[in-house]
Amino acid sequence: MTAASQPTPRHIPDRLKSRLSRTLKSWEALLLVVAAAIFVANALASPYFLDPWNLSDASFNFTEKALIAFAMAMLIIAGEIDLSVAAIIALASTVMGSAMVAGAPVWALVGLGIGTGLACGAFNGLLVAGFGLPSIVVTIGTMSLFRGISYIVLGDGAFTGYPPEFGWFGQGYVWWVFSFELALFAVMAVVFGVLLHRTNFGRLVYVIGNNATAARFSGVRVDRVRFILFLLTGVMSGVASVCLTSRLGSTRPSIATGFELEAVTMVVLGGVSILGGSGSIPGVVIAALVMGLVTFGLGLLNVPGIVMSIIVGGLLIGVIALPRLWAMMRK
């Protein structure tokens, strides 16, 4: 290193690899191939698969979970997690049910559902960002807390009898076979994709996920970003609660049980590192499609739910493990 230094600084190119070659070698590309394979396999296995209305019905398998998964992906990339999302859905649904019984109009129900999500997210965010508690512990706690409130309010009972207009959010169609939920999924995919990949805020999410200490030493308001991410996840859980409650037309305290793990599964399957720092929204979108296609295809073949969850679990481990095995074999 003691060689004479260059008289003029060397030219350093911006990038070495083109965008195209990166895209082709990406995780998302691999996942897209998997999705296509599952699509073809399903189409061959069942004559009912390619029917547009059937496919549209199938989308309900993943749209609500995917709405949460988009926000969850940002949270996990930033090195945090929120396991209380399904409980937020339950609490938001309970709040909406109570308001419905009291005679609140539809717009107020929607507002209350999303508002409850916002409040729950703010509570999580305050505990994590404000008091510096680990998010996994905080949200395991609030998971019990939020759903517990629903159980206290409802007991064994249920809220039913939502007004017919409220049903549109979960059962209505925007155009032809495209449901409101599917349209919302598409819009949110774009919104979150832009937020994570095209804005300063999204950049900070990656920076914090890679090295929160260095982020702080670079003048980043780390806790503010974390708080906003919990707010976002809370709001999306509220939105999902509106859709799900509307689709089911009722509220039980057990609503959306297990959604948190399915959302995390989608995020991880989409290529987001569970340790934080990397991943993308397109990956999560494709992962949502993969999971939707698998459950729908297996449903057409009359595979029971238990077996289905085994297959989804195997798919997750397989897709995560295969690239590593491949790399090990080549060595």
Add this chain to the structure above:
Amino acid sequence: MQAQSASGTAPVLSLRGITKTFPGVRALNAVQLDLYPGQVTALIGENGAGKSTIVKILTGIYQPDEGTIAVDGQEIRFPTAQAAGAAGVTAIHQETVLFDELTVAENIFIGHAPRGRFGLIDTARMVEEARHLLASIGADLDANIRLRDLGIAAKHLVAIARALSIDARVVIMDEPTAALSHKEIHELYDLVEKLKAQGKAILFISHKFDEIFRIADRFTVFRDGQFVAEGPMGGVQEADLVQMMVGRAVDQIYPKRPAEIGAPVLTVAGYCHPTEFDDIGFTLHRGEILGFYGLIGAGRSEVMQALFGITRPSKGACKVEGEVRVIRSTAEAVEAGIVYVPEDRGRQGAVKGLPIFQNVTLPSLGRTSRHGFLRLAEEFALTREYTRRLDLRAASLDQDVGLLSGGNQQKVVIAKWLATRPRVIILDEPTKGIDIGSKAAVHDFMSELAAQGLAVIMVSSEIPEVLGMADRVIVMREGRIAAEFVGETMTPENLVRAAVGIEEAA
């Protein structure tokens, strides 16, 4: 070839021609070191002279590239830490490597506990033997207490007891008094005398001249990874040792350009912290490079991190260009125009895993973006502008910062801050552990920044760097400002004296 000490005994441990190279840095270049039974040898050198590297070689953590280690004249190798321990070499570090959750007795005997039936640890015997060992060094400690309930001094005693338990012949003490109180230091001296009386060879590493003169029998001086001199303490003066440590024509290496020193930019008054520092006050001017010198642990970094909003001072005020600023977060420091290049580059400086350009533009995203949306072309342009000025070496601006050498990572961190157009830049050990080529680039650039009117604070433990670059030097000792030197009074001797606390008349 066996060296003979003045007293005629042969060394227990003898190193010859030891060379150790790391990527970009030659940490040790054909150095030698002899340790004699019943004698304390002080290893003296500035930070970066190669002291810690030699300790790591002696304890089997590093393997030398060349050279020989001989114990009792027999050539030997220490492929592992266990091998070094088996040969009777043990080290007591600044931060003792002991286990907080284990008891004193368990710490003393970990790895070689007395075994009872079925190969299980015989706890009763272990505690009994631990008591004996502790008593033999005059340590009044309960062998059953957990280590985390002890203070640093007591932990040192445990480490020494451990050294005795494995029947060490060579004891390395790496700045053992750095975290000790006055009284504890004197107890440690007594202990060193006891170890000497038992015929142990002691390698004593310290920056503090008073203690070296007090307990060492011999000295060895390293400088920049080279062996400089060795001999008995009897025939040497303090000034000689300082001269050997520093020993080079300082101003030939450091390209300090004359800069016009202008109006005050930063005024700090009465900064206090409950534990780290007390009553810090100084004024920094445009175009000035203000050096902060002191021993490790003198509180320099802590003061700088308080100025940068990482910690909050309990008292004190800070003015930037005449305006009072309350800095509660790093974001507020950056807004006030104060930026900080941390010493711990890997953890606090660069965001490894992200590309160079994203590191550089991180605090400047407000400028490169529009309405909160990223503009990559602007980011690359800004990155190109500042990395070019620092002569960054990288494959592309999209390369992961973690793949760069230490020196180039440092350039990325500096570029990141310059892109924010700061008023005050604080560099904490800016050239620590980076290669010579990058070092020169960083020095050169620092000088250029001052010439352009930026106010620079440079925290450094390297005397040549401080003297070569700084217009003025503040020396800190034990959390306080000990002295300030300008112009003629900026000599290596004065700096070292103020840092270790020797009176001028000595």
